[in-house]
Amino acid sequence: MAMPGLAAPNVPLVNPVTMAKFVDALPVPKIALPTGTRTHAAFGSRPLPFYRMPMQAFSAKVHRDLPPTPQWGYAGSTPGPTIVTRRGEPVLVEWANELPTRHFLPIDHGIHGAEKSKPEVRTITHVHGARVSAPNDGWPEDWYVPGKSLTALYPGDQDATTLWYHDHAMGITRLNIYAGLFGSFHVHDDDEKALGLPSGEFDIPLMLYDRLLARSGKLYYPVSDDPEAPWVPECRGDAVLCNGKLYPYLDVEPRRYRLRLTNVANTSFFNLSLSHGKPFQQIGSDQGLLAAPTDRLNIELYPAERAEVIVDFSAYAGQSVQLRHQADGIVEFRVRAKGRPDTSVVPATLRPVQRMDPSTAVQDRVLALGEQDDSGGNPMTMLLDGKMWSDPISERPKKGTVETWTFVNVTGDAHPIHLHLVCFQVVERRPFDLYAWNARKELVFTGPSIPPAAHEAGWKDTVRCDPGMVTRIITRFDGEPGKYVWHCHYLEHEDNEMMRPYELV
Ligand code: C2O
Ligand code: CU
Structure with a gap:
């Protein structure tokens, strides 16, 4: 596929249209567990949950019929484990760089000027949308190299929402995230809990991103065809992945689910819909719940945007429903014939949102x-x-x-x-x-x-x-x-x- 300004790929690429659909189970990222507690000066002697999130190289299959794909991820997976927190409950996270000292994506193109003299592998983690003080926010120039780590405090001073963590190192974020350095970070609060929305195993993050895949299984990152302009102005892949798999399926019960749609792509937007032609019930956007649920046939999600939706599979027992991007099914939900009783509700109002003047x-x-x-x-x-x-x-x-x-x-x-x-x-x-x-x-x-x-x-x-x-x-x-x-x-x-x-x- 030729894009203006991009050189023809030097390796044969996968054409996703030719791949078998819905042969791999959708991975639901595991919930991160604290390794213990620690204190922080800002909270005196109060023991705070302490998480350790090592960035590591690993290989994993993105599709049954492709060789394993070398990637970088937190705790050895892409997406990394989901960090689940509550409003008012601060947590500490040690983001440890345990990556190799060479980037596995070619960085000899597209790194300009001052960035060229810096180490190939440098990372700093930012929790997107988190309300934190500057030293904990992941300042792009505070990157560090393999063997180093940084512990950040997340005070939990915000309402329930879907945040996500990702690399933010100066000048190289696009390659680090393309390599797989991201995960989900959820905040809950008592008001949201009291609503009775689907929760626990029925509350699932769906991190969506596109990649160009070589037939060897490797990620391919596009190269500019112009030596004067080494940067590629955009990176769009034709393989749309969700939680680490191309065209995954998920077995679901005939009931309501809360799905946290997150666009973690480099440049692509997603135009999402459901194959049964019914709307999503959108309950939240980037920073938490909307004032009231709103029905949406199509959800356009730009990079880093989130949409929390309720999808009710209760009328589709024994059938399947696909999540689509444009006309293409990207995730298949296989609705079981029977499930446990669904006690969740979607109230007509969710939280007050005072419009600012x-x-x-x-x-x-x-x-x-x-x-x-x-x-x-x-x-x-x-x-x-x-x-x-x-x-x-x-x-x-x-x-x-x-x-x-x-x-x-x-x-x-x-x-x-x-x-x-x-x-x-x-x-x-x-x-x-x-x-x-x-x-x-x-x-x-x-x-x-x-x-x-x-x-x-x-x-x-x-x-x-x-x-x-x-x-x-x-x-x-x-x-x-x-x-x-x-x-x-x-x-x-x-x-x-x-x-x-x-x-x-
Ligand atoms: Cu400045 Cu999602 O980042
Ligand atoms: Cu822009």
Whole structure:
């Protein structure tokens, strides 16, 4: 498959269309168990659960008919074990780099400038969407090499939601995550427990990602065909994997399930639907429960976005239902003829979501997405607000204040923009005049403001910014002062200057 700007693969690739479907059982990542307790200065003598998560190389089959695929994962699996926590219950996690000292993906292409002089294998783990202080957040330049580790404190100071952990090392995140360094991190709370949603074995993370697979079983990462522009601007695979398998199946009972859909792909979005033509009942987005369930026939999920859904298999005993991406079945649910009684419910209201009022913002930051680098650098480089990672910090929100950030997408692509530390709300999207912007940096709207639909009206931490559109978010900058990042979650963009620091002061 030829993509513009990409060299023809030098190895024969798997054509997923030719692979047998639904021959492998869907792995449900195991729940991480603490190895003991430890204390942390922030919580005095209180014993906190302590987890150790070693990053390790391993090989595992992604499909019955393919040789094992070398990967990197936490605790030797991709996804790594699920960390399950509760609001108000802090945990400590030691992220230990036990990887080999050579990357197994070719890094001789696509690592630019200063990154080239750094060790090939360097990692730092970020829990996406976690409310943590700066030293525990996984600052991209705080990477460390094999043999080293870092213990981070997650105070649990947030409502029930689906977070995920993944590598965030400067300039090489896209390869580390492509290699498999990610897993799920769930927060529960008493209010959510009291709702009676499907829980325990009926609450399942589905981490979705695409890869290019060589017939040898190896992961293939695309290479640029332009020596002047060694970066590939995107990485899209034709093999859609879920929890480590290509086209897996899951035996389910005829009852309700809570599925935590998470897009962990480098650049691809997923357009998800169910083969029986009935809607998902979406109950949550990136930062937890929506105000009320909302029916959705199709769920578009951009990189790093999450959607929690309820799927009720009770009317499908003895049949099968597929989860589809576009027209293609990617996971098959095989509904048993009989199951245990289902006592779960989906209440008509889930939690209060107070909409934030833009008039309470102390400032509106207008930030361009994707302005080109005119410093004579890589022509593929896209910048945030015209600035490189190394430019001085320009966003210094004050603790406790409300701001709106207005993303002006000047490119032809969507960009999923993520802010660390905070959860935000989508205020609006609105078409604007690109010529007026390019000529005079003037924001001229060319159409009405579009408010978020119900599924985007809850709390989020990643927002799709469409081309030709301004996307405005609102947030209160609470948390520990310090340096955090905001970036595009297309990993090729993030690694290629589409990431900026911000400082909470
Ligand atoms: Cu999911 Cu800054 O990351
Ligand atoms: Cu981007």
